[in-house]
């Protein structure tokens with residue numbers, strides 16, 4: 116894959132809940148500090164979001180609760196249908212993935228993407244064992260050889276520091292940190308070039324958070340996997356990401372190298388966010 120070409124090119128990604136009026140986009144956003152259209156009550160979860168992600172790069176999306184961070188990754192992972200926009204994903208040659216058929220979207224998601232959610236119950240099937248969860252992802256990508264599936268599950272659990280002897284135990288019997296590690300193992304099962312991480316350490320104790328973040332950073336460095344990391348927590352963004360988008364009221368208000376955004380934030384809202392970290 117050519118390192119100079121984006122892995123993912125997103126343009127004008129927009130998601131509106133409810134019926135937008137002709138001025139909904141103009142009448143919402145950071146300038147008016149609201150994402151609710153005063154004419155129609157439509158909610159602009161995100162609008163006009165554009166960015167490029169390069170192979171092996173880690174992009175952060177930061178912003179307060181309700182700013183639209185999760186909507187961006189969930190539309191790109193097809194959990195939510197975008198209202199408008201384009202996303203070109205290099206491994207998929209059929210054009211805008213947001214306009215792909217349901218079958219094509221399932222194929223892209225099963226073979227080429229992984230997602231780790233804040234709540235392990237969204238990413239793991241609690242009726243299956245931890246190994247069974249990894250197997251599920253592999254089977255969805257048409258890997259059928261039972262021996263090889265078990266081997267890969269054991270390999271991934273080891274990589275994510277989950278005791279392999281607990282492969283047949285259900286995630287419900289695991290600690291929160293370990294459940295997140297199983298989710299990470301599952302999301303990486305097919306070696307996807309792109310991984311989405313949505314507030315993956317938010318529900319965890321601080322000491323456990325640090326371990327999970329270390330693990331993500333190590334895996335990223337070892338495997339060179341591109342990631343989009345959503346977090347309201349700037350310390351997570353600082354630790355994991357190369358570039359950052361700052362969102363407010365559904366819009367990107369600032370973007371740049373993470374170090375620059377943190378050292379010299381330009382937008383008043385980013386300045387407020389950064390000062391709250393100091």
Ligand SMILES: Nc1ncnc2c1ncn2[C@@H]1O[C@H](COP(=O)(O)OP(=O)(O)OP(=O)(O)O)[C@@H](O)[C@H]1O
Pocket residue numbers: 132150158159160161178179180181182183184185186187314347
């Ligand atoms: N199904 C829905 N119906 C209506 N509005 C929704 C729906 N899902 C999300 N929203 C709204 O879209 C906006 C963006 O939500 P989103 O979850 O992307 O924000 P976020 O920045 O990820 O915040 P959080 O971390 O709290 O989830 C919020 O105002 C939210 O209330």
